[in-house]
Amino acid sequence: MLARSAQCARLARSLPAAAVSRRSLASSPRAAAKACTDYLRPTHRDDEVPADVAHKLARHAAVTLNTYARPNYILARGKGCKVWDTHDREFLDFSGGIAVNALGHADEGVAKVLQDQSRKLVHNSNLWHNEWSGELAYLLVQKTKELGGLGYAAGQPEKNGTPDEGGLKVFFTNSGTESNEGALKFVRKYGKHVAAVRNAAGAEKGVEAPTDEKVEIVSFRDGFHGRSMGALSATWQDKYQAPFSPLVPGFVPATLNDIDSINQAVTERTCGVILEPIQGEGGILEASEDFLRALRRRCDEVGALLVFDEIQCGLGRTGSLWAHGSLPTDCHPDIVTMAKPLANGLPVGAIMMKDKVAEVIKLGDHGTTFGGQPLQTRVAHHVVSRLATPSFLSHVSSVGSYLHSRLSALHTLFPRLVAGAPRGRGLILGVPFTRDEYVQRIVKLMRERGVLVLSCGKATVRFVPSLTVSEEEAEKCVDVLESALLTLDREVEGI
Ligand SMILES: Cc1ncc(COP(=O)(O)O)c(C=O)c1O
Incomplete structure (x- = not known):
């Protein structure tokens, strides 16, 4: 770990002079005792927009359906955890493309396979096999068995001395x-299958069928699963x-970590339950091990499938391949969904x-034009090969714990702004604030x-940087956050 004050000073030296200001903070003595004061002055002001940028943005705004509130600059390039705008202003990126750029921006390895594959075969539809989608599926399955997940405890790549190749299947989207x-x-099709099997068994015994409507899907408040009509219905x-x-129709809401409500929400009518083991958009809220175990047990009782949406928290972000992979297998799901960093x-x-x-899904049941095509699956194969290694995952855990420990000090330093300890694991962390408006202000103060x-x-600030982020970069991020908190604290004080 770095000596903080030395590092703070070193990083300050690498910034433009305007950023460096070691002011005496007598007005805020408690915070001044420890918080970094190197970044009190803004260096990247939102309201200083060069004329050419203003002109371009106005031209684009005239023709773009805008559903995003964005600052007035245009990002042009990146490297690792840094991005630069068209005027070469450097930003340290702890948004990671919203938990996407796991290997950082402009990664050389990614660029190399991307370039090579783009010269060979980009797309050939799913009507023909390609060289990479099967290989990626194989890698994902083997790495899951090796590192733990979907019912496999870590370290089970082999059965009786030979690679265990069955058990799991992958569909690309x-x-x-x-x-x-x-x-x-x-899960809907699986529910119909279970209901049909039960009905047939009941009919043989002359017993009335328990239900032929096993179609309900349970999902959780504050979860986020996407914006199409089905995924939105679960959100x-x-x-x-x-x-x-x-x-x-057919979606049922429930409350995360409320074990007592599980039996009421998950019934014989339920075909599936979907949740994020760590809710990302909802505020970095983690499902407890006991809750997941109870949910697993209830799904087995009623013959429903358990689905973990690891789109934001999976693929190495927690320091395990899967966020659930470090948990005992009686907490594991039947299906995992992934995307972002893949x-x-x-x-x-x-x-x-x-x-x-997989056994209930038949030829023609589902399909996609672009999913599983050679360009993206070859790049994903490269990414997963690098992510799913013990040294990479231990880097995530170690920088994550460093970031967590720095963020843990903020509640004591700024009790009226920061509501408590950080939430999350590895490099999916959130700091709770006492008011939502403080969060918006801090995001802006840090950006500036x-x-x-x-x-x-x-009321949560989220940290989901590239998984290659260094401890020095984590240090700088929290130093800037501390300076931003000092600034906000003074604003709240009315100084
Ligand atoms: C947990 C989770 N599920 C699903 C989605 C939707 O993914 P996409 O935006 O790639 O469609 C997101 C996106 O933020 C997410 O965080």
């Missing part, structure tokens, strides 16, 4: 939403759902499922000091 959409279709957040109602920014997603799910972070959920 183009995004997180599409992965969830596919998973929702698969119980009013701001996303209300403008587009009525949604798809190809480090190229659009690709996947649904990985146990064989019992050259560090990009995100908000999420209720």
Whole structure:
């Protein structure tokens, strides 16, 4: 770990002079005792927009359906955890493309396979085999067995001395939403299969069928699964759902970590339950091990499938390949959905499922034009080969714990702004604030000091940088955050 004050000073020296200001903070003595004061002055002001940029943005705004609130600059290039705008202003990127750029921006290895494959075969549809989608599926399945997940404890790549090749299957998609959409279709079909088998067994014994309507899907408040009509129906957040109602029928809301409510929500009518083991957009809220175990048990009791949406928290972000991979197997799901970091920014997603799910999906049941094509699956193969190694994952854990420990000090330093300890694991962390408006202000204050972070959920600042982020970069991020907090503290004080 770095000596903080030395590092703070060193980083300050590498910034433009305007950023460096070691002011005496007598007005805020408690915070001044420890918080970094090197970044009190803004260096990247939102309101200083060069004329050429203003002109371009106005031209684009005239023809773009805008659903995003964006600052007035245009990002042009990146490297590792840094990005630069068209005027060469440097930003430290702790948004990671919203948890996407796992290997960092402009990664050489990614660029090399991308270039090579783009000269060989980009797309050939799913009517023909290609060289890479099967290889990627194989790698994902083997790495899951080796590192733990989907019912496999870590370290089970072999059965009786030979590679265990069965057990799991993968379907490729183009995004997180599409992965969830596919998973929702698969659980519906599985539910119909279970109901049909039960009905047939009941009819043989002359018993009335328990139900032929095993179609309900349970999902959780504050979860986020995407914006298509199916995925949106599973996303119980009013701001996303209300403008587009009525949604798809058959979705049932439940409350994360409320073990007592599970039996009421998950019934014989349930075909599937979907949740994020760590809710990302909802505010970095983690499902407890006991809750996941109880949910698993209840799904088995009623013959429903358990789906983990690891689109944001999976693929190495927690320091394990899967966020659930470090948990005992009696907490594991039947299906995992993934996307974001899979190809480090190229659009690709996947649904990985146990064989019992795959067995009910028949030829023609589902399909996609772009999913599983050679360009994105070759890049994803490269990315997963690098992510799913013990040294890479231990780097994530170690920088994650460093970042967590620095963020843990903020509640004591700024009790009226920061509501408590950081939430999350590895490099998916959130700091709770006492008010939502403080979060928006901090995101801006940090951006104006050259560090990009995100908000999420209720009053939470989110840190989801590239997984290659260094401890020095984590140090700088929190130093800037401390200076931003000092600035906000003074604003709140009215100084
Ligand atoms: C947990 C989770 N699921 C699904 C999605 C939707 O993914 P996409 O935007 O790739 O469709 C997201 C996106 O933020 C997500 O965080």
